[in-house]
Amino acid sequence: MCGIVGYVGDKQAVGVLIEGLRRLEYRGYDSAGIAVPDGAEGLCVVKRQGKLADLEAAPELAGLVGTTGIGHTRWATHGVPSERNSHPHLDAAGRVAVVHNGIIENFHDLRAELESEGIEFRSDTDSEVIAQLIGLELAGVPGADLAEAVSSVCRKLEGAFAIAVVASDSPGRIVGARRHAPLVTGVTETGTILASDIPALISETREIIVVEDDELVDLRAGSLVVSDIEGRERVPDTVHVDWDVAAAERSGFEDFMLKEIHEQPRVIGDTLRGRIDTVTGSLRLDELRTSDDELRSANKVFVVACGTSFHAGLVAKYAIEHWVRVPVEIDIASEFRYRDPVLDARTLVIGVSQSGETADTIAACRYASQLGAKVVAVTNVVGSSLAREADAVVYTHAGPEIGVAATKTFTCQIAALLVLSLYLGQTRGSLYPSEVRGVLEQMRRLPEQVAEVLDDVDPIRAEAGRWARVHDAFYLGRGPAYSTALEGALKMKEISYLHAEAYPSGELKHGPLALIVEGVPVISVVTAGHVQKKTISNVAEVAARGGRIVLVANAGTDMGGLLPDTVFEVPETHELLAPIVDSVVLQLLAYHVAKQRGCDVDRPRNLAKTVTVE
Numbered sequence: 147m148c149g150i151v152g153y154v155g156d157k158q159a160v161g162v163l164i165e166g167l168r169r170l171e172y173r174g175y176d177s178a179g180i181a182v183p184d185g186a187e188g189l190c191v192v193k194r195q196g197k198l199a200d201l202e203a204a205p206e207l208a209g210l211v212g213t214t215g216i217g218h219t220r221w222a223t224h225g226v227p228s229e230r231n232s233h234p235h236l237d238a239a240g241r242v243a244v245v246h247n248g249i250i251e252n253f254h255d256l257r258a259e260l261e262s263e264g265i266e267f268r269s270d271t272d273s274e275v276i277a278q279l280i281g282l283e284l285a286g287v288p289g290a291d292l293a294e295a296v297s298s299v300c301r302k303l304e305g306a307f308a309i310a311v312v313a314s315d316s317p318g319r320i321v322g323a324r325r326h327a328p329l330v331t332g333v334t335e336t337g338t339i340l341a342s343d344i345p346a347l348i349s350e351t352r353e354i355i356v357v358e359d360d361e362l363v364d365l366r367a368g369s370l371v372v373s374d375i376e377g378r379e380r381v382p383d384t385v386h387v388d389w390d391v392a393a394a395e396r397s398g399f400e401d402f403m404l405k406e407i408h409e410q411p412r413v414i415g416d417t418l419r420g421r422i423d424t425v426t427g428s429l430r431l432d433e434l435r436t437s438d439d440e441l442r443s444a445n446k447v448f449v450v451a452c453g454t455s456f457h458a459g460l461v462a463k464y465a466i467e468h469w470v471r472v473p474v475e476i477d478i479a480s481e482f483r484y485r486d487p488v489l490d491a492r493t494l495v496i497g498v499s500q501s502g503e504t505a506d507t508i509a510a511c512r513y514a515s516q517l518g519a520k521v522v523a524v525t526n527v528v529g530s531s532l533a534r535e536a537d538a539v540v541y542t543h544a545g546p547e548i549g550v551a552a553t554k555t556f557t558c559q560i561a562a563l564l565v566l567s568l569y570l571g572q573t574r575g576s577l578y579p580s581e582v583r584g585v586l587e588q589m590r591r592l593p594e595q596v597a598e599v600l601d602d603v604d605p606i607r608a609e610a611g612r613w614a615r616v617h618d619a620f621y622l623g624r625g626p627a628y629s630t631a632l633e634g635a636l637k638m639k640e641i642s643y644l645h646a647e648a649y650p651s652g653e654l655k656h657g658p659l660a661l662i663v664e665g666v667p668v669i670s671v672v673t674a675g676h677v678q679k680k681t682i683s684n685v686a687e688v689a690a691r692g693g694r695i696v697l698v699a700n701a702g703t704d705m706g707g708l709l710p711d712t713v714f715e716v717p718e719t720h721e722l723l724a725p726i727v728d729s730v731v732l733q734l735l736a737y738h739v740a741k742q743r744g745c746d747v748d749r750p751r752n753l754a755k756t757v758t759v760e
């Protein structure tokens with residue numbers, strides 16, 4: 147997730163761009179850059195690795211007086227955070243500059259094609275292919291039109307993109323385009339503006355035009371034209387936005403946590419994007435730098451992580467053992483590093499960390515490397531310490547998460563871990579291609595299933611309303627649903643400060659059942675799976691002790707005579723995929739309970755987003 151902005155008008159572009167980028171910094175903050183066409187100099191590009199403040203401090207900005215420009219604030223997805231990978235990217239001739247938000251799925255193929263024609267790439271990003279392709283469309287074609295070139299290139303791109311393009315041969319003009327990534331535009335008192343998100347626009351205009359998928363926008367100082375990819379113009383409607391800047395950064399949601407919960411359909415899609423070969427239906431993991439032979443020779447897998455990442459890792463244990471038939475151990479990173487684990491060169495260690503900077507997880511993976519194991523990092527932050535030190539990386543593409551409580555990064559971690567598990571199964575031949583395709587088919591439906599859960603929030607809000615006098619709550623699940631229960635309880639604890647514990651449902655009668663008294667809420671995950679009936683009979687034991695029965699279940703589940711107090715119905719999927727769908731209900735339950743208790747959900751007490759000390 148990156149931020150893009152473009153302005154053409156009467157004001158000096160630099161000021162408008164920097165102001166817009168400041169409003170978009172929450173979308174990405176590992177580097178920033180701008181491009182301003184200047185008649186005499188061609189395209190002037192200034193980029194800095196680091197925060198926007200580093201770009202603002204660049205002395206070169208002072209000389210940029212042009213009134214057209216594009217800017218970018220980056221959250222790396224392909225290529226580590228560095229000046230070379232920062233946007234804007236230029237074509238080979240340095241006449242076209244592009245800023246991009248999204249992921250180009252077919253960039254490997256496009257890049258290989260361009261390289262075979264002798265084009266040298268200057269970055270490791272997927273985005274640079276866009277600049278190079280547009281440059282080629284324009285090169286040597288007298289009178290070639292920028293909008294037509296952009297439109298032609300968009301037809302070649304697969305994946306998600308919102309782009310803004312300037313060219314030295316088209317002064318006073320910006321062309322933007324989008325597919326599956328947001329782009330908004332508008333007319334200001336002094337010109338026209340476009341951006342990946344509303345906050346960047348509202349200091350210039352509050353009348354916003356939302357660009358649709360496969361549409362182009364052609365911005366000049368005195369005109370703004372919206373057309374489809376074939377060049378057919380559309381008369382756009384404007385939407386009046388009266389959010390203040392802070393609300394706009396949260397896309398109108400009350401908190402970042404709620405916004406991030408609602409981003410899940412899109413970011414789960416982004417995490418899966420580009421990993422599935424659309425022709426063969428098989429899996430592609432570009433960032434996995436280990437050889438297939440190394441993956442084939444592994445005779446044991448360890449998963450190490452902390453907190454929410456540990457819960458996501460638990461799903462990988464179930465998935466790898468089931469699909470790959472290799473023994474998997476999972477451990478809390480702070481335990482693993484001090485407990486003398488048995489591992490060697492044939493052990494594969496999967497380190498899971500949203501931030502990639504958690505001290506214990508890094509130390510655990512380092513220790514595993516010293517013992518000769520191969521380390522695969524699953525992380526959300528490109529170029530993080532964990533990503534740099536690991537032998538291979540699978541990124542989660544969830545975008546920056548501002549809320550301290552992990553939500554979208556949890557479901558994306560599971561998605562990435564499932565892809566990795568399937569890849570291991572595919573590579574080692576423990577799964578038939580048809581089995582892989584069958585699971586992938588169900589994975590493709592996850593974004594829409596999560597969106598369905600988000601649309602059905604009333605029963606969750608109503609249940610939260612019954613928690614005014616609750617002090618303790620229990621969460622139950624078996625198999626992968628145990629991970630959902632653990633994460634549900636952690637969310638409740640950290641943002642509402644209620645005591646919440648999760649147990650594998652079969653473990654209840656070995657002690658915790660003593661805590662079940664009249665009215666204590668017990669949230670049980672009983673979605674479809676081979677142990678569903680067993681969980682339902684454990685829930686009956688709770689009901690017999692007077693516990694309040696709250697279920698996460700699929701429609702039409704046979705409850706075997708059980709009479710739950712509340713049922714949250716969720717769409718059915720494969721039981722290993724279900725934690726992605728089911729945990730969204732528990733995120734929302736924790737959120738609404740916490741809000742009713744007046745808690746600050748984005749900044750829970752005593753907690754830090756990234757724990758860089760042991």
Ligand code: AGP
Binds near residue numbers: 452453501504
């Ligand atoms: C969960 O809401 C917390 N943010 C916390 O448990 C977190 O998952 C843990 O600190 C690990 O962080 P990491 O994924 O960045 O390594």
